[in-house]
Amino acid sequence: MICLLLAGMAMALVTVGFQYSYSLSGVHAVYLGLYKGLVEEAVVVAGTDGEYASPRFYLPRLNQLCKDYLDTGLTPYCRSYEMSVLGYSKGRYVPSVAYSTRVQISFTATFSLERSLTKTAYFRMERSEA
Numbered sequence: 001m002i003c004l005l006l007a008g009m010a011m012a013l014v015t016v017g018f019q020y021s022y023s024l025s026g027v028h029a030v031y032l033g034l035y036k037g038l039v040e041e042a043v044v045v046a047g048t049d050g051e052y053a054s055p056r057f058y059l060p061r062l063n064q065l066c067k068d069y070l071d072t073g074l075t076p077y078c079r080s081y082e083m084s085v086l087g088y089s090k091g092r093y094v095p096s097v098a099y100s101t102r103v104q105i106s107f108t109a110t111f112s113l114e115r116s117l118t119k120t121a122y123f124r125m126e127r128s129e130a
Contacts, residue, residue, distance in 0.1 A: 016112070023111040026077030030070065031119040034105060038069055039123050044099065055125050056099040059087045066105055078111040101125040 042062035047053040063085045074081050084107075087100030106120035 030073035078109040083107040
């Protein structure tokens with residue numbers, strides 16, 4: 001009888017450990033997917049008059065792209081998540097800006113047993129000298 005009890009406890013521990021590591025690796029994979037070109041889709045290189053401008057991130061588009069990506073990617077791995085896309089100008093956060101050369105994307109994923117994981121990605125637009 002003791003063997004059945006120990007086997008049941010071991011099976012429960014293995015199942016919970018597998019579910020935790022599966023969720024954790026899925027959240028890490030979604031985070032690394034941010035670097036695969038999602039942010040590049042929100043770069044604007046021309047002004048409204050059609051002339052070339054300095055490249056900048058268009059934050060409303062980036063916010064929508066990140067929301068769609070995280071909805072699709074995090075749903076199998078976590079119960080809920082919170083996301084923020086912040087634009088910076090000269091190292092300072094500016095809340096009402098639509099274009100920015102520096103962006104911070106962060107999300108907090110909450111999965112089993114109220115455990116959560118916060119990931120943050122930073123992107124910066126630079127002009128090369130070449």
